[in-house]
Each structure stands twice: as structure tokens, then as C-alpha cells.
Amino acid sequence: MAAARVTMAAKGRNAVFVVFSIFLYAPFLAIFILAFQGPQGGLNFPLRDPSLHWFHDLIDPRSLSDFRPAIGRSVILALVASAITTIVSLAAGLAFRRRFTGSATLFYLTIGSLVVPSSLVSIGIGIICSMLGIQMTWWGSALGAQLTWTLPFGVLIMLAVFSHFDRSLEEAARDLGANRWQVLRHVTIPVVAPGLFAVALLSFMLSYDEFARTAVVAGSENTLPLELFAFMSLSVSPTIYALGTVTTLLSIGALVIATAVLIRSANRRRAP
Template identity: 50%
Template sequence: MQHGKRGPAFWILGAFFCLFVLFLYGPTLTILILSFQGPSGGLTFPMNGVSLHWFKNLFEKQMVGDFAGSFQRSMALGAATMVVTVIASFSAGLAFRFSRFRGSGIIFYLAIASLIVPSILISLGIGLLFRVLGWDPAWYSSAFGAHLTWTLPFGLLIMFAVFNRFDRRYEEAARDLGATSWQTIRHVVVPILLPSLIGVGLFGFTLSYDEFARSLYTAGTFNTLPLEIYGMTTNVTTPVLYALGTVTTMISLVVIALALGAAAWLGRRNRRRLGG
């Protein structure tokens, strides 16, 4: 009897998976390669030299575009969205777990309803609302609210799933030892759920950082980074645009790596504590 023999189906599925991965990451890899063009390089292959010229040019004053400003706005907006998403999702998880108050089902479905509404309609609606009220849309107000309609539903769904698996005996043990409700949450619940809270925060930051549709009509005068990149595609004709894409992609990967590393470290620490 032969063991481990791979039939035609394995190779067909393997080839399909390779094509799928190439479809996902091929464009990003192309931008990464073209960002290292020489000073006289263009936007297409073949490459004309290899250098870091366009990365240096990225940090110089540009004739069009505001790289530094849009990047700072996206980082600040992503950080604010992350903090509010984590706090609101954790609080909602506690509220829905301890008591099924009247109207809780309606509130839950209203909270996640924005996931099925096209993002461009939400952006347009919030932008129009601000103008009707006489307020100027801005990245720190209307865009912030629009991004929360995207990140909060994901945070809620994650925290509800996490709380459903949470062992309440840890809380009961803390109360038996004389801990108050606040002390139980602070010293027992939060440390155990901290890896999950980091995951919710990562979700909130990354979804906000690269959100385009919900920023289109809500960012106001000053663009966020996705809007700036989109606007520059018709003006910038050098690989500096690819260099910007490479830098922002690397920043996103660094943030994800740090969050995953922190979650893994906290998970091991909690397991050691519980095991001890």
C-alpha cells in the first residue's frame, strides 16, 4: 500500500491556490519592485535602474500632494478610532453579557446594520447631515464618525464572541476574595481579555487607516492618506507614488506584527499565571 500519494486533484487545487495568492499579492509586489526604480524610472516595466531615489524624494517638498500631512491625519484618525472602538466594544460586551435590557436586540441590530449599507452612501449621508446642520465636514469629526460605523460593528461581534467563551469562575473567585466589581474587571477580566482587546484595536486601526469610501464625502478640506493617494494618481507620473505605497504598506505590516506579538506575549503570560 502506498502512503502519501498525491493525485491530480491535489496538484489542481495547489495550482489554484498559487494563482489565488498571486492575484492577492501580485499588485503589491509589483508596486514594491517599481518603487526602487532609478532617478529616470517610470511607472511601468522594464525598470530603469535600481535606487532609493524615490524614497528620498518622498520626504522632500512635492509639487502636488501632501504626503506628510495626509499621513499624520490618517494615523491620528486611526488611533482615535482604535481607542473608541476598543472601549465601546468592551463596554457593550459587558452590558449585553450581564443583562438583557429592554431593546437590547434592536440596539444590537442597529449597531451592525451599517455593515450591509454601501460605504459610499454612509459617507454621503454623514457629509450631507453635517452640511444641513451648518457644520463643515472634517477628518476629525464627520470622518471620525463615519469610520466608527465601519469599525464598531466588527469590534462588537468580536467582543460578543469572546465574552461567550469567557469563564465566569475567575470573576466569582475574585468576588469570593473580596474584590469589588470594578476591581474584578480591572484585575481579572481585562488582563485575561487583553489579547482580544489588542485584536479589536488592530481591527479598528487598520480598517480606519486605509478606509477610502467612508472618507470621500466626510474628510472635508484636508485629505486622509487614501484620498491623497487617489487624488495623486492623476497628477503624479513618477515612482514616488509607488514609494509612498511601499512605505505605508510596511507601516501597516509593522503595526500588525507588533499587535500580534503583544497578543501572543500576553497570552503566554496569562497562561503561566493561571497555570501557576
């Protein structure tokens, strides 16, 4: 009887898992399949004469749909946003361990900025830039707009990480002769490294597919999401599916590598 109940529970759990996976990945699966549409095929099923035609189109500089510059910009932007977010979140995490004047206010302001609608932030930054006569670029104003999105997440994660941090580790390091900088370098940062890694990864992904905040302030050159949107409103071809497939596979690959690194470093510290 007990075994039967366990099996039932396991079956139920598996069913939920399958439904959840379908819900997450079915839309992508449709795009993945349609990316292999033949030259004469349309945007919808059926799939006619499967080919790599649209993937070729993707890297053909003569075609309208050369996304490589946009991908380059988006990757650079995401790397920079991720680096800044990681460093600032670490600093904020260190600072928030002490109560300083206005720390509570600063905390709520940080969280509050997450609920301001994204397009409003973008328009606001646009207005300020034109008021001050600053030219809007993807590496300037758009970076700023994205940081308003990535920073609060990064800070929240680091607050959680530091809430589990054992301060006696730092005391022990000082006791053994470390100065402030050595404590940070040899103890604090290595101990919170998995958290920093998570912040870097999340802020990279948030920045990479950010649309609403970047839309108004990116200037003349588009990031990948903006380019995609523009391309879709201009002419619709299965190129967009090919592009979606390539970028998604790249992202998944990056995630798998990142997770593997995380798991390895976590395993090293646990029992064999």
C-alpha cells in the same frame, strides 16, 4: 502507499498555499519593484536604472507629493478611532451579556449598519453636517464616518470573545473581596485582553485605509487614502509606488510586532 498519499496531500496543500500567497502578494510585489524605478522610468515595467529617486521625492517638502501631513492625520485618526472602538466594544460586550430591553434590536441595527453602502453613509453624514452647520473636518465628521465602520466589527468581535467568558471568574473575584471596579480591572479586562487587542488592531487598520466613508466628509485636509487618490488623478508618477511600499512595510512591521505580543501573552498562559 499511505506515505505516498500523505505526500500527495502535502504537495496539494503546498500548491494551494503558494497560489494563495501569489494571489495576495503579487500585486504588491509589482508595486514594490516599480518603486525603485529610475528617474526616467515610467509607471510600468521595464525597470530602468533602479534608484531611490522616488523615495527621495516622497520626503521632499518642495515636491507636490509630500505625503507626510496626510500620513500624520491618518495615523492620529486611526489611533483615535481604534481607541474609541476598543472602549465602546468592551462596554457593549459587557452589556450584551445580559438581556436588556431592546438588546436584540440593538444587535441587528449594529450588524445592519455594515450593509449600508459606504458612500451613502458618507453622503448622509455630509448632508446632516451641512444642515446643522457643522464644519466638516478629518478629526470630526470623518472620525464619525469611520466609527460607523469600525464599531460594528469591534462589537461583533467582543460578543464572540465574551461568549467564551467564564463568569465564575468574576464571581470568584467578588468572593475574594473585589468590588465591581476591581473585578473589571483585575479579572475581566485582563482575561479578554487578547480580544481587545484584536479589536484595537483591526479598527486601526480599517480606519487607516478607509476611503469611501471618509471621502465626502473629510473637509479641506485629506487623509492618506484620499491624498493618494487625489494625487493619482492629478499626476501619476512612481512616487505613489514608493509611498505604497513605505506605508505597507510600516503596516506589516506593526502587524508583526502586534502578533508577537499576542503570541507571547498566549504562550505565557499555556503549557510550557
